[in-house]
Amino acid sequence: MATRDEIVARERRKLMEERSRVTGAIDRLRDALKVEVDVDSEEGDPDLIEREKNVALLTQLEHKLEGVQTALRSIEKGKYGKCERCGKDIDPERLEVRPDATLCISCQSEVEKLIRRGITPRNEEERQ
Numbered sequence: 475m476a477t478r479d480e481i482v483a484r485e486r487r488k489l490m491e492e493r494s495r496v497t498g499a500i501d502r503l504r505d506a507l508k509v510e511v512d513v514d515s516e517e518g519d520p521d522l523i524e525r526e527k528n529v530a531l532l533t534q535l536e537h538k539l540e541g542v543q544t545a546l547r548s549i550e551k552g553k554y555g556k557c558e559r560c561g562k563d564i565d566p567e568r569l570e571v572r573p574d575a576t577l578c579i580s581c582q583s584e585v586e587k588l589i590r591r592g593i594t595p596r597n598e599e600e601r602q
C-alpha cells in the first residue's frame with residue numbers, strides 16, 4: 475500500500491503530464507481552427523463538419539485543462555487528499571482507487587444521500 479505522500483507525488487506527476495498533453499492538443503486544435511473555411515461552403519461540407527468537431531473537442535479539452543489545473547493547485551496548497559467538506563484527510567486506500575476524490579467516504583455518502591433527496595451539496599454549503 476502506497477503512503478499518502480507517494481500517492482500525492484504520483485498524482486502530481488500524472489497531472490503535470492496530463493497538463494502538457496492537453497495543452498499540446500489545444501494548441502494543435504487552435505492552429506487547425508485558424509485555417510479559413512469558405513463562407514460559401516454548403517451545409518454538410520466536410521471542412522465545416524470537421525471544424526465543428528474541432529470546436530467541440532477544443533471546448534472539451536479546455537474544461538479538462540481547467541480540472542487538471544484546479545487539481546494541481548490543490549496539491550500545491552497541500553489540500554490534495556483532504557476532504558473538501560470536513561477537512562479531514564481522505565483515506566489513502568480511497569485515494570489509491572479514486573485519485574480525484576475530493577470528499578472522504580463519510581462525506582461522500584452524506585452528499586449522495588442529499589442528492590437522492592434532491593438537495594445539491596452546493597446549496598448545503600451556501601447555507602452554512
Ligand SMILES: [Zn+2]
Pocket residue numbers: 557558559560561562577578579580581582
Ligand atoms: Zn469529509
